[in-house]
Amino acid sequence: MTQPDFPPYGDYESDCPARLGVDLFGNSWLTVIVYTLRDGPMRPVDLKRTIGGISQKMLTQTLRRMERMGLLERRRYAESPPRVEYALTSAGKDLLIPIFALGVWADQHGDAVRDALYRDPED
Numbered sequence: 021m022t023q024p025d026f027p028p029y030g031d032y033e034s035d036c037p038a039r040l041g042v043d044l045f046g047n048s049w050l051t052v053i054v055y056t057l058r059d060g061p062m063r064p065v066d067l068k069r070t071i072g073g074i075s076q077k078m079l080t081q082t083l084r085r086m087e088r089m090g091l092l093e094r095r096r097y098a099e100s101p102p103r104v105e106y107a108l109t110s111a112g113k114d115l116l117i118p119i120f121a122l123g124v125w126a127d128q129h130g131d132a133v134r135d136a137l138y139r140d141p142e143d
Contacts, residue, residue, distance in 0.1 A: 041118075044115070045118075045122075047082070047085075049071075049074055049078060049079070049082045050082055050085075050086060050091075051115070051119055052071055052074075053067065053071070053079075053082060053083070053086065053092075054086075054091065054108065054112055054115045054116065054119060055116070055119055056070050056071055057092075057106065057107065057108045057112070058108070058113075058116055060107065061095065061105040061106060061107035062105060062106060062107075063103065063104065063105050063106075064079060064080070064083065064104060064106070067079060067083075067106070083106055086112070087106075089111075090109055090111050090112075091108065091109060091111055091112035091115065092106050092107065092108060092109060092112055093106070093107050093108075093109050094106055095107065
């Protein structure tokens with residue numbers, strides 16, 4: 021595998037773009053929300069139902085954070101009752117590339133990693 025040629029940064033400098041990428045993937049709900057929105061806009065209630073296991077508070081916090089980061093676009097419709105939908109921006113859609121790649125890796129190696137984690141150290 022060839023490594024891309026990036027501009028020089030220090031080993032752990034705060035302005036290194038790779039740190040941002042690692043931070044994004046460190047938030048487990050962020051990647052789940054991006055993946056869930058891959059086919060188009062959704063209302064928060066539909067996101068919560070589709071994702072499962074996420075609290076309303078965590079969903080709201082993560083959606084707001086993603087909107088501030090420019091990964092999501094919030095659309096508000098002047099209806100009664102008001103309707104809100106979230107859609108991926110181009111930056112959010114581009115996150116699907118590493119998410120899909122991670123999915124391929126997990127499909128190929130997940131069983132081996134899981135087996136290694138739960139192997140009895142005495143064996």
